[in-house]
Amino acid sequence: MRLFIYLLLVTLITGCGYKPTSYYAKREIAGKIFVESKINIQNSQNSIFIKDRINKMIINEFNGILVDKQSQADTIIFVNLKSAKNKAIATDNDGYTKTYRMSVEIEFKYKKAASKKGYKKILVSSYYDYTVDLDSVITNRKRDEAKEEASTNALMDIFSKIGIRSFQQ
Secondary structure, three states: OHHHHHHHHHHHHHHOOOOOHHHHHHHHOOOEEEEEEEOOHHHHHHHHHHHHHHHHHHHHOOOOEEOOOHHHOOEEEEEEEEEEEEEEEEEOOOOOEEEEEEEEEEEEEEEEOOOOOOOEEEEEEEEEEEEOOOOOOOOHHHHHHHHHHHHHHHHOOHHHHHHHHOOOO
16 A cells, blocks of 8 residues: 555656756756855855865765866856854853854855856855853854854755746746
C-alpha cells in the first residue's frame, strides 16, 4: 500500500511538471561564472569568507565553472557583505550580557554576460545567537565565528530566491 501511494505521489509530482527551485536557479547561474566581491574594510575577513563560500556553492550546488576574468564568463556575480551587527539579547542576574545576536545582510547580484539588462539583486539575511564565557567579554574569535555562521545561514537562502527570481523577468 505504501509503495502504491509513493508511486502515485511521484507520478503526480512529475506528471504535473513540478521542478524544484534548484532547477530554475541552475538555469540562472550556469556555465562559466565570474565572482566579484566588494571587500568591506571593517569586515575584510568576513568579506573574503563570503566570497569563498559563494565559490564553493557555485562549484558544488550550481555545478558551475569559475573563471578569473569577467570577459570569459557566461554569468557574472557580485557579492557584498552589506552589514554585520552584533546586539546584546540576554543578561545574567548581575546585568552582564551573556548572549549576543550577530545579524548579517548580504547583497547578491547576478546577470548573464550576454544580457543587456542590469543585475538582478537579491538580499539575504540571517542571524546567529552565541553566548560569552563567564568573564562576559566578547572575544574576537567568537564574534568572527558568529559572523561566519550567520553568513552561511543567509547564503543557504540564495538557491530558492534565485529560483523564485527567475520567474520575475
